[in-house]
Amino acid sequence: MTASPAFERLAIVGIGLIGSSLARAVRAEGLARTIVCADANADHAARAKAIGIVDEATTDPAEAAAGADLVMLCVPIGAYADVARTIGPALKPGAIVTDVGSVKQAVIDAVAPHLPEGVHLVPGHPVAGTEKSGPDAGFAALFPGRWCILTPVPGADEGATRKVADLWRACGMTVERMDPGHHDRVLAITSHLPHLIAYTIVGTATDLEEHLRQEVIKYSASGFRDFTRIAGSDPTMWRDVFLNNREAVLDCLQRFTEDLTALQRSIRRGEGDALFDLFTRTREIRKGVLDARQA
């Protein structure tokens, strides 16, 4: 006898990179009897249905959420409040609303006020992605071996939190719980600031005089190429990340700017030892990151 799926009806709102990756993983693992998606972009909804990663597709989030036991929000963070307001009245008692957003406190603030009594909110963040967007960019292998951070609010339903954790574990992720504010500070330095730096460096290179710009593209060494990959990430998604994690990002940026100024001074003064010491420390950190990946 095969085990029954963990969820009867999974509604994915936003069937882009992350939503479609989840749909594929849930299908592959048989975790939901029915997968429904809603996407404001009718082409994305239709595409998800056409490639067979969902059973039903609509442009109306309330239609998808009606009767769902699990609703996964996979839209840019700026759209959360509107989506939550729309689905709130359609949610059945006991339904779980969860998400994949890259910022957590702002998501709680945007969604919680619109959920009726008896509906459980379990905010989450699969820390896995790429610079690509849309339903064709997703793949089930995105999740295995990566972290998923859940940030349940105090008093959250333990059973609901456990069901969401089990879903991500079944997709191959390692699940951790964290306070939402702490999550936002950690991600500000490990993910948001690196994206901001990439956007800046590629922007600076593009603003160079025309003849220099051509050379930048032509001789693009791997360092710059890596930055262009990250700077090719979705503009809507990243605009929303920065607007919704303002304090933590600005705090990191302040420290970063101070450290950059110190480095600038070392270069100007010819302080080779200071440069060498920093680069030696950062090389050790890189080794630690690689070792952690292989562990």
Ligand SMILES: NC(=O)C1=CN([C@@H]2O[C@H](COP(=O)(O)OP(=O)(O)OC[C@H]3O[C@@H](n4cnc5c(N)ncnc54)[C@H](O)[C@@H]3O)[C@@H](O)[C@H]2O)C=CC1
């Ligand atoms: N891209 C990445 O690497 C990662 C992204 N995330 C988070 O996942 C969420 C989604 O990001 P992606 O999948 O990368 O973006 P995406 O752009 O590939 O997909 C977003 C989808 O939401 C749809 N959408 C936008 N507004 C909507 C609305 N009001 N109602 C219904 N559908 C709407 C879009 O049409 C699109 O299909 C974001 O909140 C992001 O912070 C989390 C981890 C990694």
Ligand SMILES: O=C(O)C(=O)Cc1ccc(O)cc1
């Ligand atoms: O493509 C990359 O390098 C990423 O960093 C992907 C990514 C983007 C946003 C997240 O919240 C988590 C992962």
